[in-house]
Each structure stands twice: as structure tokens, then as C-alpha cells.
Amino acid sequence: MTRRAAARHLPGVRRYPAYDPPEYVTWRPEPDVLAAYRRTIEAQPERWRIVETAPVRLLLDLYAGLVRNRLHDVTLKRWVKQGIIPKAWLGTGEEACTIGPVHALERRGRDGDVVCPMIRNAGACHEMGMPVADMLRGYLGTPDSPTRGRDLHVGDLRYGVVAPISMMGSNVPVMTGYALAFKMRGEPRVALTWIGDGATKTLECHEGLNFAAVQRVPAIFVIQNNQVALGTLLH
Secondary structure (H helix, E strand, O other), X not given: OOHHHHHHHOOOOOOOXXXXXXXXXXXXXXXXXXXXXXXXXXXXXXXXXXXXXXXXXXXXXXHHHHHHHHHHHHHHHHHHHOOOOOOOOOOOOOHHHHHHHHHOOOOOHHHOOEEEOOHHHOHHHHHOOXXXXXXXXXXXXXOOOOOOOOOOOOOEHXXXXXXXXXXXXXXXXXHHHHHHHHHHHOOXXXXXXXXXXXXXXXXXXXXXXXXXXXXXXXXXXXXXXXXXXOOOOOO
């Protein structure tokens, strides 16, 4: 008996049909949105020169990262719809905020730059070198996941990925600490993390940003206005 056939005979196991998110299947480009995006790039000559002179290899690598990020989200969305996992946090529509900054880093595993992604920045994990399979194992909570099934906030220092903290504002002082260590050791390394618009209202975020600025540490903080703030005002 095959594994799939055996699963159908297991008591209490309910299988749902395969799911393809309709927004991906029926997607069509919107000319007005594409035109507005191009105008945004062309409005700043320096930015436009960077885009125009970017090597084809770099553009292809960035595009591949965006696709990987989206396919990761599609898989999670399918799993939720099929009843495999109860919920998932997606970065759909925010992929560029993740993939672009990571590709500007020195990705050398333990000896390179480090990132601490929010759960919506999962694309940072695979672009730093972590197998997508390990990321998905984190959601399944299997013993062979990076956290050995203890937490879906996956990270792996072998690839320079610091496991994020559920309270996102706390990632700021943590990565400030990493950057301070790099500075004190004289290591030419950078610490990067992301912060949402809601978490910018937290105390630890402000304390971390202030300390990073005062100490002039090699840290990068990407603030995403993803409008997913829970219990805090946008303005």
C-alpha cells in the first residue's frame, strides 16, 4: 500500500483537495500599477542609473529569489487550505523588501553578514542559503527542523540567520548587539533586521535604534509599512 493510500485509511485523518490560490492562477498585470512603479524609479536619477546598469546575472538572481519567496508562501497557503497546518504568516506582496537587502549582503555563512528576519521575511532564510525544505519543516514542527520542532521561528547560524523573536520589536536590540560585537572585534560584517510599522511603537525598538545610532554600529534596519499593526496606531 502506498503512503497516500495508507493515509486515507488512517482514522481521524481528513484530506482536502489540492489548492491553487486564485490570485496567482488568474493574475494579470495592471498597466497603471506598472507605469506608476516605473515613474517611481525614474524620479531619482541615481536610482535609475543603478537599475539600468545592473548586470543581467544580478537581475536574474533577484528574480529567482522573489519566485522562491512566493512559492514558499503558495506552499504554506495550500497547506492551510488542505488542513495540514492551522495557520501561516505570509510575506506576499512584500518580497522585494526582503530579497533586495539580502542580496546586498556578504553571504558567507558563519563568517559573513547576519540577518534576523521577521516571520514575514522568510525569504531571507533561503536567500542566505537555508534550504526551503528546512523552512517548511519548521512549520510542520518535525524533529529534523532547524529548531528540532520547538519553534516555527526558524534560524540557522550556519547560514548567518538568527532565529527571530515572536515580539518583533525585540529583534532590533538583538541585532544591535550582534553589530556591536562585530565593531568591537574589528570584523567587517553587518547585521540586518526588519521591523514592521506596528513594532516601531515598542520600547525595545526605540532603545535598540538609539543605542545603534549612538554607538555607530554596522547595523541595517528595514522598516516595512505593511499595515499589519496589532493594537498600535499607524501614525
